[in-house]
Amino acid sequence: MMRKLTFYIWMALLMVLAGCSGLLKQPSGSVEQPSSVAEQPSIYPDYVGVTIPVGIAPLNFNAADEQVDLLDVVVRGQKGGEMHVQGDVADFDIDEWHRLTALNRGADLVFTVCMRKDGRWSQYRDFRVHVSPFALTDYGVTYRRIAPGYEVGGNIGIYQRDIHTFKEYAILQESALPGRCFNCHTPNRTDPSAFTLQIRGEGGGTLVQKDGQQVWLNTKTDSTKAAGSYAYWHPAGRYCAYATNSVHQSFFVGKGQRIEAYHEFSNIVVLDTRTNELILSPLLQTDWLEIFPAFSADGRYLYYSTSPHCSVPAEYEKVKCSLCRIPFDARTGRFGERVDTLLNGPALDKSFTLARPSYDGRWLMYCQSSRSNFPVCHKDADLWLMDLQTGRARSLDEANSDDTESYHNWSSDSHWFVFSSKRDDGMYARLYFACIDQQGRVGKPFMLPQRHPRKYYAAMFDSYNCPDFTRVKVSFDVRKARREVFSDKRVQVGVRK
Numbered sequence: 001m002m003r004k005l006t007f008y009i010w011m012a013l014l015m016v017l018a019g020c021s022g023l024l025k026q027p028s029g030s031v032e033q034p035s036s037v038a039e040q041p042s043i044y045p046d047y048v049g050v051t052i053p054v055g056i057a058p059l060n061f062n063a064a065d066e067q068v069d070l071l072d073v074v075v076r077g078q079k080g081g082e083m084h085v086q087g088d089v090a091d092f093d094i095d096e097w098h099r100l101t102a103l104n105r106g107a108d109l110v111f112t113v114c115m116r117k118d119g120r121w122s123q124y125r126d127f128r129v130h131v132s133p134f135a136l137t138d139y140g141v142t143y144r145r146i147a148p149g150y151e152v153g154g155n156i157g158i159y160q161r162d163i164h165t166f167k168e169y170a171i172l173q174e175s176a177l178p179g180r181c182f183n184c185h186t187p188n189r190t191d192p193s194a195f196t197l198q199i200r201g202e203g204g205g206t207l208v209q210k211d212g213q214q215v216w217l218n219t220k221t222d223s224t225k226a227a228g229s230y231a232y233w234h235p236a237g238r239y240c241a242y243a244t245n246s247v248h249q250s251f252f253v254g255k256g257q258r259i260e261a262y263h264e265f266s267n268i269v270v271l272d273t274r275t276n277e278l279i280l281s282p283l284l285q286t287d288w289l290e291i292f293p294a295f296s297a298d299g300r301y302l303y304y305s306t307s308p309h310c311s312v313p314a315e316y317e318k319v320k321c322s323l324c325r326i327p328f329d330a331r332t333g334r335f336g337e338r339v340d341t342l343l344n345g346p347a348l349d350k351s352f353t354l355a356r357p358s359y360d361g362r363w364l365m366y367c368q369s370s371r372s373n374f375p376v377c378h379k380d381a382d383l384w385l386m387d388l389q390t391g392r393a394r395s396l397d398e399a400n401s402d403d404t405e406s407y408h409n410w411s412s413d414s415h416w417f418v419f420s421s422k423r424d425d426g427m428y429a430r431l432y433f434a435c436i437d438q439q440g441r442v443g444k445p446f447m448l449p450q451r452h453p454r455k456y457y458a459a460m461f462d463s464y465n466c467p468d469f470t471r472v473k474v475s476f477d478v479r480k481a482r483r484e485v486f487s488d489k490r491v492q493v494g495v496r497k
Helices: 002-027 095-101 455-459 478-487
Strands: 035-037 070-075 083-089 108-119 122-125 127-131 140-146 159-160 168-173 181-188 189-199 203-209 213-218 226-231 239-251 258-271 276-280 289-295 301-307 322-329 338-344 350-359 363-369 382-387 394-395 407-409 416-421 430-435 463-470
Touching: 002 394, 035 159, 070 095, 083 095, 095 122, 140 181, 168 478, 181 463, 189 226, 203 478, 213 478, 239 289, 258 301, 258 416, 301 350, 322 350, 350 407, 363 407, 382 407, 430 463
Parallel strands: 035 122, 181 226, 258 289, 407 463
Antiparallel strands: 070 083, 070 108, 108 122, 108 127, 140 159, 140 463, 159 168, 181 189, 189 203, 203 213, 226 239, 239 258, 258 276, 289 301, 301 322, 322 338, 350 363, 363 382, 382 394, 407 416, 416 430
16 A cells, blocks of 8 residues: 555656656747738847858857847747747757758748737748758858957957857967967868968968977078968968068048058068978069968969059058969979969959858859959958859849959858958958858858857957858867967978079
C-alpha cells in the first residue's frame, strides 16, 4: 500500500513539473484577434526578401518600431519544417534554424509576423527569405573594428566571426599593442595559413605568417618610399603584392561630407616571401599614384588603380583613378612591359578602385565613385561587376544603396561576397553578404546576424572595414606578436636586381 502511495505521489509531482515546464515554454502572450495589415512588417535588420545560405546564423530581428513590445513569428519552409518564437526580439534556436535552412535549400522560408503595440496585435503580410542552392562552407569572416574617430585609439581590433553562430573572437587588439595602428589583415584566397598584416607607427613592421611561423619584416628600402600596405597574395602563395604609400586626412567644415582621406604618394611592389626580396617595375613606380593591387585568379596579371598626381587636399576633386592590369610571370618573378587600362578614370570622370577578382576567374568586382582613391569616405561609392569573359560591366543595383559600399571580398567558391555598407545610419559601416549565380545575378544582401541586433549595434560604436572570408578559424599567437613588435627586431627586405 505504501509503495502504491509513493508511486502516485511521484507521478503527481512529475505531472506538476511537466505542466510547469510546459507553461514555461509557452509564448508569453497569445495572439488574440489581430488586425490585418496589408503591408509586410518593418523589421531591423531588414531581412525581408534576402537570400541566405544553408547554415548561416539565425536571422534574429527586432521590430523597427521601438514601441512594439512583443513579436510573434512563425517560420515555415516550402519543403517542410516550422519554427515559432515570441519575445521582444525574434530569437531563433541555432540548431533548429540550421535544420530548417538545410531542409529548404533552394526554396523559401515564409515568415508570418504579428506585433503587439499598446496592447493590440497586428498581423502583417507574409514575407519570404530565399535559401540559396549555393553553400557557404567558409568558417567565417575576419574584419577590423575601428571607431570612426579618425585617430589612433579606441582599441582598434582585428576580429574573426563564426558566421554560422554568433561567436566572435579577437585576433589582435590595440590593448595588446598600445598606441599602434594595424590593418590589412589579408589571407591568401580565404586560407589563413598564409596571412599578412601591417603595424604602423613606432615599432611598425610587416608580418608575414605562413604555416604558423611569424616573420616580421621591414619592407621600407632605399628604393621605396614607405613600408607595404593594402596587401594581396598571389594564388600560388609565394608572392604578395603591397602598396607603399602615406595616408592623410582632411576635414570639411559644415554639413555634408565629413572627411577626405587621400594619399600623397603610392607605388606598388611585390614581395617574394621565399627570399624576402621586393620585385619592382618602373611601370608601378611612377609619379602617379598606383594603389590597391590584386592578382588575377590564375596569377598571370596584377590589377591595380592609378591616378595622376594632384596637389591634395586642395585638388581632392581631381583624384580620378583608372583601373589597370599588368602581366606577371610567377615562374621568373617578373612584370610585363605593358599596362592595359580597363577603365579610364579621367576620361570617364569617375574613380575606379579596390579591384577584387573572383577566385573562379569569372568576375571582377570594384568600387566606382565620383572621385578619390579612398571610397569608404564617399557616399556615392557603389559596387560594380565586370564580366571578365565579355569585358562588360554593370552597377550591382541589387546590392548597392544610397550610401557607401566598399571593402568587398569573395568567398572561397566565388558564389558569395561580403562588403561594408553605411546604409544603416550613414556613419557606421556594417557587414553585408550577398549571393551571386553563374549569370551574375545577385540576391538581396543581408546584414551580419547578431543574437540581439538592435541592442548589439546600439551599444557598439565601431565600424567594420577590410572584411574577408576565412575558410577555417585563424590561429594567431598574440603573445609572440607582442614580443616581436616591442623587440624592434625586423628582417630587412632587399630589392631584386
